[in-house]
Amino acid sequence: xxxxxxxxxxxxxxxxxxxxxxxxxxxxxxxxxxxxxxxxxxxxxxxxxxxxxxxxxxxxxxxxxxxxxxxxxxxxxxxxxxxxxxxxxxxxxxxxxxxxxxxxxxxxxxxxxxxxxxxxxxxxxxxxxxxxxxxxxxxxxxxxxxxxxxxxxxxxxxxxxxxxxxxxxxxxxxxxxxxxxxxxxxxxxxxxxxxxxxxxxxxxxxxxxxxxxxxxxxxxxxxxxxxxxxxxxxxxxxxxxxxxxxxxxxxxxxxxxxxxxxxxxxxxxxxxxxxxxxxxxxxxxxxxxxxxxxxxxxxxxxxxxxxxxxxxxxxxxxxxxxxxxxxxxxxxxxxxxxxxxxxxxxxxxxxxxxxxxxxxxxxxxxxxxxxxxxxxxxxxxxxxxxxxxxxxxxxxxxxxxxxxxxxxxxxxxxxxxxxxxxxxxxxxxxxxxxxxxxxxxxxxxxxxxxxxxxxxxxxxxxxxxxxxxxxxxxxxxxxxxxxxxxxxxxxxxxxxxxxxxxxxxxxxxxxxxxxxxxxxxxxxxxxxxxxxxxxxxxxxxxxxxxxxxxxxxxxxxxxxxxxxxx
Amino acid sequence: xxxxxxxxxxxxxxxxxxxxxxxxxxxxxxxxxxxxxxxxxxxxxxxxxxxxxxxxxxxxxxxxxxxxxxxxxxxxxxxxxxxxxxxxxxxxxxxxxxxxxxxxxxxxxxxxxxxxxxxxxxxxxxxxxxxxxxxxxxxxxxxxxxxxxxxxxxxxxxxxxxxxxxxxxxxxxxxxxxxxxxxxxxxxxxxxxxxxxxxxxxxxxxxxxxxxxxxxxxxxxxxxxxxxxxxxxxxxxxxxxxxxxxxxxxxxxxxxxxxxxxxxxxxxxxxxxxxxxxxxxxxxxxxxxxxxxxxxxxxxxxxxxxxxxxxxxxxxxxxxxxxxxxxxxxxxxxxxxxxxxxxxxx
Numbered sequence: 061x062x063x064x065x066x067x068x069x070x071x072x073x074x075x076x077x078x079x080x081x082x083x084x085x086x087x088x089x090x091x092x093x094x095x096x097x098x099x100x101x102x103x104x105x106x107x108x109x110x111x112x113x114x115x116x117x118x119x120x121x122x123x124x125x126x127x128x129x130x131x132x133x134x135x136x137x138x139x140x141x142x143x144x145x146x147x148x149x150x151x152x153x154x155x156x157x158x159x160x161x162x163x164x165x166x167x168x169x170x171x172x173x174x175x176x177x178x179x180x181x182x183x184x185x186x187x188x189x190x191x192x193x194x195x196x197x198x199x200x201x202x203x204x205x206x207x208x209x210x211x212x213x214x215x216x217x218x219x220x221x222x223x224x225x226x227x228x229x230x231x232x233x234x235x236x237x238x239x240x241x242x243x244x245x246x247x248x249x250x251x252x253x254x255x256x257x258x259x260x261x262x263x264x265x266x267x268x269x270x271x272x273x274x275x276x277x278x279x280x281x282x283x284x285x286x287x288x289x290x291x292x293x294x295x296x297x298x299x300x301x302x303x304x305x306x307x308x309x310x311x312x313x314x315x316x317x318x319x320x321x322x323x324x325x326x327x328x329x330x331x332x333x334x335x336x337x338x339x340x341x342x343x344x345x346x347x348x349x350x351x352x353x354x355x356x357x358x359x360x361x362x363x364x365x366x367x368x369x370x371x372x373x374x375x376x377x378x379x380x381x382x383x384x385x386x387x388x389x390x391x392x393x394x395x396x397x398x399x400x401x402x403x404x405x406x407x408x409x410x411x412x413x414x415x416x417x418x419x420x421x422x423x424x425x426x427x428x429x430x431x432x433x434x435x436x437x438x439x440x441x442x443x444x445x446x447x448x449x450x451x452x453x454x455x456x457x458x459x460x461x462x463x464x465x466x467x468x469x470x471x472x473x474x475x476x477x478x479x480x481x482x483x484x485x486x487x488x489x490x491x492x493x494x495x496x497x498x499x500x501x502x503x504x505x506x507x508x509x510x511x512x513x514x515x516x517x518x519x520x521x522x523x524x525x526x527x528x529x530x531x532x533x534x535x536x537x538x539x540x541x542x543x544x545x546x547x548x549x550x551x552x553x554x555x556x557x558x559x560x561x562x563x564x565x566x567x568x569x570x571x572x573x574x575x576x577x578x579x580x581x582x583x584x585x586x587x588x589x590x591x592x593x594x595x596x597x598x599x600x601x602x603x604x605x606x607x608x609x610x611x612x613x614x615x616x617x618x619x620x621x622x623x624x625x626x
Numbered sequence: 627x628x629x630x631x632x633x634x635x636x637x638x639x640x641x642x643x644x645x646x647x648x649x650x651x652x653x654x655x656x657x658x659x660x661x662x663x664x665x666x667x668x669x670x671x672x673x674x675x676x677x678x679x680x681x682x683x684x685x686x687x688x689x690x691x692x693x694x695x696x697x698x699x700x701x702x703x704x705x706x707x708x709x710x711x712x713x714x715x716x717x718x719x720x721x722x723x724x725x726x727x728x729x730x731x732x733x734x735x736x737x738x739x740x741x742x743x744x745x746x747x748x749x750x751x752x753x754x755x756x757x758x759x760x761x762x763x764x765x766x767x768x769x770x771x772x773x774x775x776x777x778x779x780x781x782x783x784x785x786x787x788x789x790x791x792x793x794x795x796x797x798x799x800x801x802x803x804x805x806x807x808x809x810x811x812x813x814x815x816x817x818x819x820x821x822x823x824x825x826x827x828x829x830x831x832x833x834x835x836x837x838x839x840x841x842x843x844x845x846x847x848x849x850x851x852x853x854x855x856x857x858x859x860x861x862x863x864x865x866x867x868x869x870x871x872x873x874x875x876x877x878x879x880x881x882x883x884x885x886x887x888x889x890x891x892x893x894x895x896x897x898x899x900x901x902x903x904x905x906x907x908x909x910x911x912x913x914x915x916x917x918x919x920x921x922x923x924x925x926x927x928x929x930x931x932x933x934x935x936x937x938x939x940x941x942x943x944x945x946x947x948x949x950x951x952x953x954x955x956x957x958x959x960x961x962x963x964x965x966x967x968x969x970x971x972x
Binding site for chain 1: 676677678701702703704705706707708709711712713714715716717718719728729732733776780786
């Protein structure tokens with residue numbers, strides 16, 4: 061064997077080792093959780109799992125989780141399919157802006173969504189007060205209810221339905237529609253006879269994703285449910301941990317197992333359905349907008365804009381108004397408007413700056429580290445046999461597919477004692493959140509890179525190999541420049557998600573280690589809704605800027621990396 | 627049955643002129659091919675006939691009825707046409723029988739009449755036993771036949787075919803060509819067939835419209851196209867042949883052996899008429915020193931099975947293709963007789 065070949069295989073071993081380590085790291089939290097929840101089964105009816113299963117509160121929270129998520133899914137299906145069908149299939153104008161505005165709620169953190177809706181309705185609403193339409197004091201806040209939670213869950217997850225359906229609509233070959241037209245079908249008949257049956261896979265996938273993400277959502281049921289004493293599974297875990305600390309870890313592990321199993325069952329069900337309704341489609345796809353709205357165009361455009369006004373613009377306007385009033389309950393006018401809240405959060409509140417700094421460090425660090433490991437990882441994964449590849453991807457996806465609360469509980473279990481051998485205590489430090497973010501967001505960064513690599517013609521690399529370049533050389537000189545935009549987009553997505561993250565950090569934060577998400581949550585819980593609104597406005601502005609930045613990058617990225625670009 | 631009239635039809639996509647003032651008068655029951663290289667506008671023309679694209683200028687009429695003009699656009703579902711797509715466009719969520727019966731359902735045909743018509747259409751393409759299958763279980767040729775059955779089930783006025791053989795392998799193509807021919811003979815439907823393959827068009831169509839850059843280059847029967855092409859471009863697009871400059875004849879005239887050989891012997895400045903010489907009209911003389919014919923040098927020889935194809939270079943520098951029963955050595959000198967030629971437009 062020539063020396064260069066030996067060096068090459070050494071490097072391949074190194075890559076394999078890295079891959080195995082990372083895949084194992086993704087599995088470890090789930091395994092630890094499983095061990096804790098099932099470990100004491102020998103104690104019989106006194107085992108934590110049995111105790112949890114026998115508690116009435118568990119079943120009540122479970123039912124409430126299912127109810128709010130199910131109702132939320134229906135709302136998401138209605139909103140998402142309306143937008144997907146109209147924007148993808150018809151000749152409506154201003155598609156890019158409609159898509160961008162419709163996707164924004166998905167990227168806005170749930171606690172901010174909840175806060176803005178709370179500012180919109182109810183007797184204390186600054187917006188309603190300013191226009192003189194506020195209900196009398198003492199009347200109930202309509203959002204503090206199961207239906208309120210479901211509505212917000214639906215709005216938050218509607219973009220998921222939209223994306224899934226849009227993808228399958230775009231892959232619908234134009235000929236299938238044209239063949240029906242020339243067979244004598246009118247536009248409405250084509251829709252019912254061909255488009256809906258062929259794309260039902262996308263509808264099912266979107267619905268399932270909306271349900272699973274609603275199930276794991278923490279911010280919305282926490283802000284709307286806790287004040288009303290309405291607990292779903294994630295908030296039940298949070299509340300128990302907040303009241304009893306690590307003493308109830310074993311029971312919490314059992315509860316986490318319960319929602320983990322629910323979420324995974326949802327995923328499995330979705331995949332089974334998808335398999336049944338997947339068709340091998342041939343023909344020219346990617347341009348399915350054959351429907352002319354004709355004289356209805358104005359009315360349909362108005363309807364979409366009205367929906368956007370209701371689900372996005374009005375709550376955000378309420379948020380902005382709330383951040384400008386001097387105190388809760390004061391209506392906004394030219395005289396009363398003030399930027400005091402902004403001065404307060406930026407200038408004086410030490411906690412705000414600390415939280416901003418923490419979140420920026422956590423999100424930036426996680427994005428950077430994940431970008432560094434994503435490329436070699438995706439590169440190695442692509443060369444695995446198909447079966448191993450899908451198993452490894454499944455393992456990496458697990459911490460993201462599971463509800464955030466589950467991962468948080470698993471991380472506490474893993475790190476509550478100092479790590480053996482190196483004797484480093486992560487519990488109670490920012491490092492704990494950082495590690496949890498690495499686990500949770502790895503797949504977010506990896507997917508665009510893997511998509512970019514899959515698009516790459518293998519001949520490009522083979523040519524470099526024949527020219528004498530070793531694996532690392534090829535990775536750096538050929539592959540990296542070609543997938544750099546995808547890598548960067550992956551990092552940006554991680555940053556976007558991590559900087560506003562609440563679910564994981566809500567359980568893992570400690571004094572001095574707050575994140576932005578926790579800060580808004582705590583301010584709102586403590587009744588400081590003006591300050592919370594000011595921070596939220598800044599957060600939304602930052603998100604919109606980052607999203608625009610990604611949109612601007614989109615032409616240089618593989619298809620599908622930027623979720624809101626077709 | 628009504629004839630189809632395409633009257634000075636144009637189509638622009640922005641700046642680009644896809645179809646430029648095209649006129650065709652198609653007889654009822656005729657099998658017409660739209661032939662041309664990719665990007666010549668033939669598919670756009672077909673989509674305008676179907677009603678998937680609007681016209682920029684001109685008019686399309688079916689019998690007395692105007693289907694499309696600048697002001698009027700009858701939607702595809704009201705044109706009583708049928709189409710075979712390049713990808714077949716079988717709906718994956720319906721069985722073979724449902725695919726075929728769908729146009730009937732839209733025409734509110736039900737019960738026994740519906741089942742009889744579907745069975746009839748399927749047996750016409752020899753797929754009666756596959757009625758309950760899903761389209762994904764069928765081979766390419768079978769899918770093609772399902773698409774065909776779906777076309778004929780409603781007795782359409784016009785059947786449009788968009789490169790229907792492009793996705794099939796060579797053996798299947800010959801068999802499918804035969805089934806198209808039979809299909810046309812049985813139904814006597816007016817058929818418009820788009821293709822870029824000249825041999826497909828030649829073997830199937832009654833008349834061929836040769837298109838180039840959105841314009842109609844020539845509109846004639848296959849035989850007329852082969853024997854009497856209008857321009858050098860059509861001549862080179864259809865069949866084999868060589869272009870020589872000759873000092874005789876005028877466009878649209880046939881030259882006999884004597885005139886052609888004389889015209890070739892003239893000085894270069896007088897040889898201004900382009901003439902098409904097909905390889906079957908060239909004879910290689912057995913004796914190269916007879917001094918009777920035109921001298922040429924063999925440049926290359928390709929074995930074609932039943933004969934050898936010779937690529938020759940004349941003394942004037944022009945190249946010429948000929949057939950011969952035996953292989954010749956490259957570089958060898960030969961003498962040729964050219965029996966006839968066809969004068970083209972310059």
